[in-house]
Amino acid sequence: MVSYVEAAAAPLKNTGQIRLYDEEGFAGMRKACDLAARCLDELAERVEPGVTTDALDRFVYTFGMDHGAVPATLGYRGYTKSCCTSINHVVCHGIPNAKPLRDGDVVNIDVTYVLDGWHGDSSRMYPVGTIRRSAERLLTVTHESMMRGIATVKPGARIGAIGEAIQTFAEEERCSVVRDFCGHGVGRLFHDTPNILHYGRASEGVEMREGMIFTIEPMINLGRPHVKVLSDGWTAVTRDRSLSAQYEHTVGVTKDGCEIFTLSPAGLGMPGLPAA
Numbered sequence: 001m002v003s004y005v006e007a008a009a010a011p012l013k014n015t016g017q018i019r020l021y022d023e024e025g026f027a028g029m030r031k032a033c034d035l036a037a038r039c040l041d042e043l044a045e046r047v048e049p050g051v052t053t054d055a056l057d058r059f060v061y062t063f064g065m066d067h068g069a070v071p072a073t074l075g076y077r078g079y080t081k082s083c084c085t086s087i088n089h090v091v092c093h094g095i096p097n098a099k100p101l102r103d104g105d106v107v108n109i110d111v112t113y114v115l116d117g118w119h120g121d122s123s124r125m126y127p128v129g130t131i132r133r134s135a136e137r138l139l140t141v142t143h144e145s146m147m148r149g150i151a152t153v154k155p156g157a158r159i160g161a162i163g164e165a166i167q168t169f170a171e172e173e174r175c176s177v178v179r180d181f182c183g184h185g186v187g188r189l190f191h192d193t194p195n196i197l198h199y200g201r202a203s204e205g206v207e208m209r210e211g212m213i214f215t216i217e218p219m220i221n222l223g224r225p226h227v228k229v230l231s232d233g234w235t236a237v238t239r240d241r242s243l244s245a246q247y248e249h250t251v252g253v254t255k256d257g258c259e260i261f262t263l264s265p266a267g268l269g270m271p272g273l274p275a276a
Contacts, residue, residue: 002016002017002018002193002194002206003017003018004017004018004019004020004209005017005018005019005020006019006020006022007019007020007021007022007025007187007188007211008022008025012188012189013189014189014191014192014193015193016193017193018185018193018194018206018209018212019185019187019188019192019193019211019212019213020209020210020211020212021187021211021212021213021252022211025118025187025211025213026213026252026259028115028116028117028118029118029120029187029213029250029252029261030261031115031116031118031120032069032113032114032115032116032118032119032120032261033120033121033122033250033261033262034120034261034262034265035064035067035069035113035115035120036111036112036113036120036121036122036262037120037122037262037263037264037265038265038266039060039063039064039111039113040109040111040122040123040124040264040268040271041264041265041266041268042059042063043056043059043060043109043126043271044126044266044268044271044272046059047101047107047109047126047127047128047271047272048101048128048129049100049101049102049103049105049128049129050100050101051100051101052096052097052098052099052100052101053085053087053094053096053097053099053101053107054096054097054098056083056085056096056109057081057082057083057085057096058082060082060083060109060111061074061082064082064113067113067115068115068116069113069114069115069120070113070114071083071111071112071113071114072112072113072114072119072121072190073112076190079095079234080095081095081096082096082111083096083109083110083111084096084108084109084110084123085107085108085109085110086107086108086110086235086244086246087101087105087106087107087108088105088106088107088243088244089237089238089241089242089243089244090108090235090236090237090244091178091180091181091219091221091227091236091237091238091244091246092108092110092181092219092236092246093234093235093236094107094108094234094235095232095234095235101128102128102129103128103129103130104128104129104130104131104132104135105127105128105129105131106125106126106127106128106131106135106138106139106243106245107125107126107128108123108124108125108126108245108246108247109123109124109126110122110123110246110248111123112190114190117188118187118188119186119187119188119189119190120250120261120262121186121190121215121248121250121262122248122249122250122262123217123246123247123248124247124248124268124269124270124271125139125142125143125245125246125247125270125271126271126272127139127271127272127273134222134243135243136273137173138175138220138222138243138244138245139245139270139273140270140273141169141170141173141175141220141245142170142175142218142219142220142245142246142247143247143269143270144169145165145166145169145170145177145198145218145220146166146216146217146218146247146248146249148165148166148169149162149163149165149166149198149216149218150162150216150249150251150258150260151165152164152165152202153208153216153251153253153257153258154208154253154256154257154258155208155209155210155253155255155256156207156208157202157207157208158202158203158204158205158206158207158208159194159196159197159200159204159205159206159207159208160197160200160201160202160203160204160205161202161205162183162196162197162198162216163196163197163198163199163200163201163204163205164199164200164201164202165202166198166199166216166218167198167199167200170218170220175220175221175222176220176221176223176224176225177198177199177218177219177220177221177225178198178218178219178220178221178225178227178244179197179199179225180227180236181217181219181227181236182195182196182197182198182217183195183196183197183198183214183215183216183217183248184196184214184215185212185213185214186213186214186215186250187213192214194206194212194214196214196215196216196217198216198217198218198219208253209253210253210254210255211252211253212252212253213250213251213252213253213261214250214251215248215249215250215251216248216249216251217246217247217248217249218246218247219244219245219246220244220245220246221238221242221243221244222242222243222244223238223240223241223242223243224238224239224240224242226238226239226240227239247269247270248262249261249262249263250262
């Protein structure tokens with residue numbers, strides 16, 4: 001049986017309780033999430049054929065440090081980079097390296113900054129050069145899936161409503177939803193309770209309450225939903241090597257709906273694609 005706790009009264013570790021943040025917490029998250037969103041905006045003009053993901057990773061590190069923030073992934077459970085860069089059939093947790101991006105690739109860049117103790121977590125897909133129509137369609141479907149999930153967030157609804165909205169739309173579009181990874185509570189902790197599944201039924205899961213903060217980050221595949229993790233212990237790929245895409249927002253439950261903390265200040269929520 002899950003319980004809820006005022007965030008200010010909870011210890012700084014995942015206790016299995018759901019933290020409810022006050023206005024001070026929402027204010028802290030706005031700043032951290034805005035920084036992550038601005039970094040993702042800046043990356044839009046830097047993602048192009050011939051650029052290495054290592055170079056993009058260095059930019060993420062420098063941008064954060066220049067603004068008084070630390071990349072949350074750097075040193076997290078032994079991870080050595082400042083962001084994740086997941087290309088084509090990589091579902092998530094791709095590790096930046098020295099291999100240049102190629103025309104036609106699609107890459108997810110996932111950035112989390114810790115600013116004044118608050119974690120701002122977001123990711124976007126970036127087309128590299130000219131991409132195939134099927135890839136553009138997958139990116140569009142994935143972003144719309146996320147936004148439909150976000151539209152269900154309000155006090156009194158259950159977490160399963162998010163997953164049902166995402167799964168219903170993605171499968172109607174003949175795509176599949178990855179089951180192996182999920183969204184999560186976030187705030188003072190990088191990963192907190194509850195888990196946010198991107199599939200399910202609206203009648204399932206814990207009840208959403210005002211003050212909850214969590215990520216919604218569906219991974220959608222053109223092929224089957226099955227994934228495997230490579231020997232590096234991080235990189236997850238589609239088993240059938242089909243294309244995968246992911247977008248991520250951090251949201252807070254408000255009195256009558258939700259606030260999206262990680263909206264793009266520059267209107268670049270879908271870089272390189274027509275505005276939704």
